[in-house]
Structure formats: C-alpha cells, structure tokens
Amino acid sequence: MRRHHVLLGASLALGVASLGLAAPAVPDAARGERLYARCAACHALTFDRVGPRHCGLLGRRAGSVAGFDYSPAMKRSGIVWNEKTLKRFLTQPLAMVPGSSMTYAGVPVARDRKDLIAYLKSANAGAACHTSP
Numbered sequence: 001m002r003r004h005h006v007l008l009g010a011s012l013a014l015g016v017a018s019l020g021l022a023a024p025a026v027p028d029a030a031r032g033e034r035l036y037a038r039c040a041a042c043h044a045l046t047f048d049r050v051g052p053r054h055c056g057l058l059g060r061r062a063g064s065v066a067g068f069d070y071s072p073a074m075k076r077s078g079i080v081w082n083e084k085t086l087k088r089f090l091t092q093p094l095a096m097v098p099g100s101s102m103t104y105a106g107v108p109v110a111r112d113r114k115d116l117i118a119y120l121k122s123a124n125a126g127a128a129c130h131t132s133p
Contacts (some may be wrong), residue, residue: 025111025114027114027115027117027118028118029115029119029121029122031115031119032115032116032118032119032120033119033122035107035115035116035119036119036120038104038107039051039054039116042104045123045129046128046129048065048067051102052070053065054120054123054124055123055124055128056124056129057081057086057120058081058083058086058121058124059080059081059082061078061079061080061081062074062075062080062081062097063076063077070101071097071099071100073097073099073100074097074100074101074102077096077100079096079097083121086113086117086120087117090106090107090113090116090117091106091108091113093106
C-alpha cells in the first residue's frame, strides 16, 4: 500500500509540473535592468528626463520630485511608490492615474513587471543612487 502512495504522489507531482504550475520564478534584477531600456526613453535613474528620475522612487510620494513638472493628476494621486503600487501602475498607468502625462501603455507581462521592480529596488540600493553629484 505504501508503494501505491509513493507512486500516486510522484504521478501528481509530474502532472502539476507538466501543467506549468511550478513555483513562481524569483524576480531577476539583471533581466529587469535590460527591460529598463523601455523606460530609458523617458526616465533615468539619477536625473530627470521627460519623466522624473527613478533613484529614490521606492517610498517616495508620486509627484514629489522637486523641480519636475508633473501632471496635476499625478500630484493629486496620493500614491506612495512601493512594490504593490508599482506593479499596479506598470500594468496600466493611465487606468491607475487617469490624466497622467505618462503615455506609455504599460507592461503587460507579469514577469517583466516583477523583474523591472527587482531592478529598481536593486538600483535604489546601489551606488548610482547614493553618489553625490
């Protein structure tokens, strides 16, 4: 009987694996850095471009970088950037902040969003974001 349980357990494990129900992948900051090229058309880590800088993003209130000309919608949004709010915003920016001047449609692939956020967390902890100009 015990052999039957082992075989049943092994069969179930193989079945789950074949359905692609394996554990979710760990976010990959290196991959996120490559994906950040999409963001670099408008943003940079250490300085403002068309969009505001991303150094210091995590924990920052949306619309609060001194000297950057945000849309009124972003200033009023009340968002504080963290993993949850970034995930939601990156999914559909204009749905989260209607009237925002960010015209990017969003990052439709969940893994891409996770990897981008992992990169931003890593970059914000790194030397580039902690070096004085």
